[in-house]
Amino acid sequence: MAAAGNARKATIKDVAKRAGVSTAAVTIAVHDRPGVSPATRSKILQAAADLGWSPNQAARSLSSQALHTVGLAIARPARMLGLEPFYMEFISGIESVLSQESCSLLLRLVEPDHEVAVHREWWQGNRVNGSILVDLRLDDPRIPALSAIGLPAVVVGHPSLAGPFTAVWTDDAAAVDEAVRYLAALGHRRIARVSGPADLGHSAIRTAAFADITAQLGVRSRTVVADFSADQGARACRQLLSAVDRPTAIIFDNDLMAVTALGVAAEFGLSVPADLSLLAWDDSQLCQLTRPTLSAMRHDIHSFGADVTRTLFDVMRRNAARSHAAEPPTLVPRASTAPPPAG
Numbered sequence: 001m002a003a004a005g006n007a008r009k010a011t012i013k014d015v016a017k018r019a020g021v022s023t024a025a026v027t028i029a030v031h032d033r034p035g036v037s038p039a040t041r042s043k044i045l046q047a048a049a050d051l052g053w054s055p056n057q058a059a060r061s062l063s064s065q066a067l068h069t070v071g072l073a074i075a076r077p078a079r080m081l082g083l084e085p086f087y088m089e090f091i092s093g094i095e096s097v098l099s100q101e102s103c104s105l106l107l108r109l110v111e112p113d114h115e116v117a118v119h120r121e122w123w124q125g126n127r128v129n130g131s132i133l134v135d136l137r138l139d140d141p142r143i144p145a146l147s148a149i150g151l152p153a154v155v156v157g158h159p160s161l162a163g164p165f166t167a168v169w170t171d172d173a174a175a176v177d178e179a180v181r182y183l184a185a186l187g188h189r190r191i192a193r194v195s196g197p198a199d200l201g202h203s204a205i206r207t208a209a210f211a212d213i214t215a216q217l218g219v220r221s222r223t224v225v226a227d228f229s230a231d232q233g234a235r236a237c238r239q240l241l242s243a244v245d246r247p248t249a250i251i252f253d254n255d256l257m258a259v260t261a262l263g264v265a266a267e268f269g270l271s272v273p274a275d276l277s278l279l280a281w282d283d284s285q286l287c288q289l290t291r292p293t294l295s296a297m298r299h300d301i302h303s304f305g306a307d308v309t310r311t312l313f314d315v316m317r318r319n320a321a322r323s324h325a326a327e328p329p330t331l332v333p334r335a336s337t338a339p340p341p342a343g
Helices: 012-019 024-030 038-052 078-083 085-101 112-124 144-147 172-183 201-215 230-242 254-266 302-316
Strands: 069-074 103-111 132-133 153-156 166-169 190-195 220-225 247-254 279-282 295-298 330-331
Touching: 012 024, 012 038, 012 172, 024 038, 069 085, 069 112, 085 103, 085 302, 112 132, 112 144, 132 144, 132 279, 132 302, 166 279, 166 302, 172 190, 172 201, 172 247, 172 279, 172 295, 172 330, 201 220, 220 230, 230 247, 230 254, 247 254, 254 279
Parallel strands: 069 103, 069 132, 132 153, 153 166, 190 220, 190 247, 247 279, 279 295
Antiparallel strands: 295 330
């Protein structure tokens, strides 16, 4: 099958041709009715599986060809999703476009190993017209598997992660560069970062950019990996602050971990920002509700979700969809960053 956006879904005729039988035999086999031998039934079912065809597709009328549903599978624990502001804002951006298009969102929380099967089931069963793929990992298995069945999709991530799919991304490297230069300009020479999972594509891009810019500026740096949760963010912060040469500034890959760090700093008897500067990422309402308020790399997540969804509609309608960068995060200085303590 061709790549997403250009692929034609397999039909019952394609299955019949591949199995060397009539379309009537295919109907009998897939509905488990008497009339074909077990060997023929097995051959037909294998041909259908190879082509990514299901009997639901044969039942579609021309009137059902209208775009009706977009799929989004997220490999995050349900409890964490309720606490992490990013996806709530992202989904609100998606819904702002779907409401205009009279379409629905099919959302499922999944285990990472199950996501390919979920998207395949949705697409082959005509439950979605296309999907949004998030949290792309390095060498992500979803890319070859889902492009092979012709799923129209947009990847939320850098084009280097997207394979043949259209991609919409933010310039994480440029944002990291701006954050580090800001802290260095304040006088910080020991800057740390608490990242998300190391195998996430955007984490890897940020980690590489952080290493490059700190080396360029002659700043001592360290990255500790966490998982975006409050517990892991606190653990990573304690690890950094327990070091002999502890950092004077820490950048966090999301807001939730940065908010948690305020409490960890207090545990160590440190004042923010007099002893330790903290810089968050995304700039949700959490950053403005804390005391001190958190400096952050602001990302208009609602608009980002809307941009991704509009691009997916171009893909599903076979318009001239193009990969592109969204508006980059911008620095918003607040009360959590200041020059480092003297000495």
